[in-house]
Amino acid sequence: MRVLLAGGAGYVGAHTAVALLDAGHEVVLLDDLSNTSSIAAERIAQITGKPAPLVVGDASDDSVVAGVFDEHGPIDAIVHLAAFKAVGESMQQPLEYYSNNLDTTFALVRVGVARGIRSFVFSSTGTVYADPADLPFTEDSTTSVDLSNPYSKSKRMNEVVLEDVARVHPDLNVTVLRYFNPVGAHESGLIGEDPSGIPNNLMPFVQRVAVGTLERIGIFGADYDTPDGTGLRDYIHVVDLALGHVAALEKAQPGFTVYNLGTGRPVSVLELIAAFERAVGRELPQTILGRRPGDVDATYCDPSKAARELDWVGTRTIDDATRDAWNWQSRNPQGFATA
Amino acid sequence: MRVLLAGGAGYVGAHTAVALLDAGHEVVLLDDLSNTSSIAAERIAQITGKPAPLVVGDASDDSVVAGVFDEHGPIDAIVHLAAFKAVGESMQQPLEYYSNNLDTTFALVRVGVARGIRSFVFSSTGTVYADPADLPFTEDSTTSVDLSNPYSKSKRMNEVVLEDVARVHPDLNVTVLRYFNPVGAHESGLIGEDPSGIPNNLMPFVQRVAVGTLERIGIFGADYDTPDGTGLRDYIHVVDLALGHVAALEKAQPGFTVYNLGTGRPVSVLELIAAFERAVGRELPQTILGRRPGDVDATYCDPSKAARELDWVGTRTIDDATRDAWNWQSRNPQGFATA
Numbered sequence: 056m057r058v059l060l061a062g063g064a065g066y067v068g069a070h071t072a073v074a075l076l077d078a079g080h081e082v083v084l085l086d087d088l089s090n091t092s093s094i095a096a097e098r099i100a101q102i103t104g105k106p107a108p109l110v111v112g113d114a115s116d117d118s119v120v121a122g123v124f125d126e127h128g129p130i131d132a133i134v135h136l137a138a139f140k141a142v143g144e145s146m147q148q149p150l151e152y153y154s155n156n157l158d159t160t161f162a163l164v165r166v167g168v169a170r171g172i173r174s175f176v177f178s179s180t181g182t183v184y185a186d187p188a189d190l191p192f193t194e195d196s197t198t199s200v201d202l203s204n205p206y207s208k209s210k211r212m213n214e215v216v217l218e219d220v221a222r223v224h225p226d227l228n229v230t231v232l233r234y235f236n237p238v239g240a241h242e243s244g245l246i247g248e249d250p251s252g253i254p255n256n257l258m259p260f261v262q263r264v265a266v267g268t269l270e271r272i273g274i275f276g277a278d279y280d281t282p283d284g285t286g287l288r289d290y291i292h293v294v295d296l297a298l299g300h301v302a303a304l305e306k307a308q309p310g311f312t313v314y315n316l317g318t319g320r321p322v323s324v325l326e327l328i329a330a331f332e333r334a335v336g337r338e339l340p341q342t343i344l345g346r347r348p349g350d351v352d353a354t355y356c357d358p359s360k361a362a363r364e365l366d367w368v369g370t371r372t373i374d375d376a377t378r379d380a381w382n383w384q385s386r387n388p389q390g391f392a393t394a
Numbered sequence: 395m396r397v398l399l400a401g402g403a404g405y406v407g408a409h410t411a412v413a414l415l416d417a418g419h420e421v422v423l424l425d426d427l428s429n430t431s432s433i434a435a436e437r438i439a440q441i442t443g444k445p446a447p448l449v450v451g452d453a454s455d456d457s458v459v460a461g462v463f464d465e466h467g468p469i470d471a472i473v474h475l476a477a478f479k480a481v482g483e484s485m486q487q488p489l490e491y492y493s494n495n496l497d498t499t500f501a502l503v504r505v506g507v508a509r510g511i512r513s514f515v516f517s518s519t520g521t522v523y524a525d526p527a528d529l530p531f532t533e534d535s536t537t538s539v540d541l542s543n544p545y546s547k548s549k550r551m552n553e554v555v556l557e558d559v560a561r562v563h564p565d566l567n568v569t570v571l572r573y574f575n576p577v578g579a580h581e582s583g584l585i586g587e588d589p590s591g592i593p594n595n596l597m598p599f600v601q602r603v604a605v606g607t608l609e610r611i612g613i614f615g616a617d618y619d620t621p622d623g624t625g626l627r628d629y630i631h632v633v634d635l636a637l638g639h640v641a642a643l644e645k646a647q648p649g650f651t652v653y654n655l656g657t658g659r660p661v662s663v664l665e666l667i668a669a670f671e672r673a674v675g676r677e678l679p680q681t682i683l684g685r686r687p688g689d690v691d692a693t694y695c696d697p698s699k700a701a702r703e704l705d706w707v708g709t710r711t712i713d714d715a716t717r718d719a720w721n722w723q724s725r726n727p728q729g730f731a732t733a
Contacts, residue, residue: 154500200550208558212551
């Protein structure tokens with residue numbers, strides 16, 4: 056299978072590229088490098104020993120997407136990971152988030168369908184679930200666009216669009232993958248999470264405190280209704296997540312299908328930090344801060360549908376994830392800019 | 395006030411242009427003429443005796459919108475009516491509906507905010523209300539994107555986008571007008587509803603049967619849970635609707651505000667047809683057909699918020715609407731193509 060990975064130089068994209076190449080597929084990366092580096096593409100080739108051509112361009116531009124098909128086709132499947140994903144930034148720049156995150160889908164579907172792709176896999180998020188009473192979230196749990204931030208709303212809008220696209224293209228396999236919290240890095244330490252600016256998520260923040268580029272971990276709220284008072288999240292190792300994309304592509308069926316990709320095991324913020332401290336071998340400075348708007352007590356999924364239908368299970372542990380994340384960050388203290 | 399009317403040559407757009415010009419404002423029409431005619435613009439000028447410049451172009455193209463500001467600015471307000479609106483067609487062409495109806499908003503907001511507009515008025519729909527138990531719908535009734543068709547879903551997505559835009563631009567007046575069922579025509583008979591192809595809505599269908607270009611009215615379901623078995627709708631005279639836009643612009647306040655524009659008086663399909671027969675002076679051939687997917691028993695609004703805050707009430711009756719619609723259609727048997 057030849058796969059166009061839109062956003063393929065990003066965190067999940069690069070790991071998915073490695074997993075696809077390792078599984079014997081071909082990949083073409085399309086990325087505007089607005090939040091990542093071309094070095095990611097070099098590292099993908101270095102890890103796998105296989106070419107990973109990178110087209111630098113905007114996935115919301117039909118002519119750019121068509122150019123990928125012209126130069127690198129025929130293409131069997133598109134995996135769409137080309138999105139803005141910083142929740143806090145989305146609160147400040149909502150129009151940019153809605154337009155980028157929807158226009159990329161419009162262009163990729165428009166061109167992809169015209170060029171005869173068989174499968175379209177969309178990177179969504181577990182934050183589309185709206186009712187905490189549904190925990191653990193199954194794929195049938197209540198979703199909404201009345202969510203706390205434009206990032207999550209834009210993801211839910213994309214799902215709605217894609218469900219209608221699948222209805223009018225009954226031969227197309229449309230798969231939505233609802234990620235929970237991706238963490239960790241490839242075991243090689245050559246690729247990993249490298250957000251620009253101050254990380255929005257806990258794990259890359261902890262990584263930077265460990266490597267010394269940030270001073271102190273801020274814990275946003277220790278008064279949640281959870282065993283230790285900090286939020287519970289479903290952290291999924293990014294390599295497992297990448298393997299979920301491979302399984303979704305290899306087992307794709309016509310129609311519109313949604314899968315949760317998570318472990319189903321809730322882990323608290325304090326537990327994640329403690330695991331990271333074990334990986335690093337020392338305590339990390341940390342401070343309890345106030346809650347962040349939009350954060351919830353707990354979010355974790357029931358991943359049994361993916362186990363049943365895709366034969367996919369996230370087997371890697373939090374200790375695996377923190378070890379691999381530290382391996383990546385300590386070898387690349389400035390991320391890809393270290394190179 | 396100088397107002398950019400995107401979709402200004404359409405049915406609601408042309409009547410809104412007349413109402414704005416009559417109220418002493420200036421208008422610039424932007425329309426791609428994909429579902430209307432440049433003759434509408436000539437008729438607006440004919441009715442009002444005032445210029446109504448028409449820019450033919452795509453409101454989803456930033457450079458087109460910027461060109462309107464360059465040539466016709468400064469512009470104080472944008473009224474966004476540039477949407478695909480055929481519910482049935484949206485079922486067949488969902489991607490076209492989502493991309494057109496969202497990309498027009500993205501471009502108009504992006505350019506409009508950059509050029510310093512004060513007000514943005516968005517044409518939405520009463521079909522965003524999701525729970526029949528809420529009848530009559532107030533602006534606080536439950537909304538959803540889990541609606542029966544892409545047209546309605548695209549409108550609700552736009553509302554969500556605009557609410558976030560308003561949050562980050564606190565000086566901007568963002569007003570969402572949720573139309574119920576626009577019917578009727580300007581009393582001059584010079585402008586009116588002129589859909590291309592087979593009309594999707596009842597009133598233009600009845601008009602064409604009356605004028606002889608369609609043979610027989612199809613009534614989609616007479617077994618609804620209503621007094622006469624046919625669906626109840628809230629028909630609002632298009633001239634009243636147009637005056638609602640003027641009121642919304644003249645009384646606009648900073649922030650995000652939603653108004654229902656309807657009469658609050660439910661009228662059945664059979665009642666509307668009977669009113670039209672009174673206007674024409676003869677019976678019209680009609681047949682009961684099966685229900686259409688997505689249709690509901692009843693939809694009508696509580697319009698009291700617009701009465702209270704905008705001093706706006708839809709005063710024209712169903713007999714006014716059918717008389718004016720018949721005046722338009724009988725003078726223009728082929729719509730604008732008659733000219």
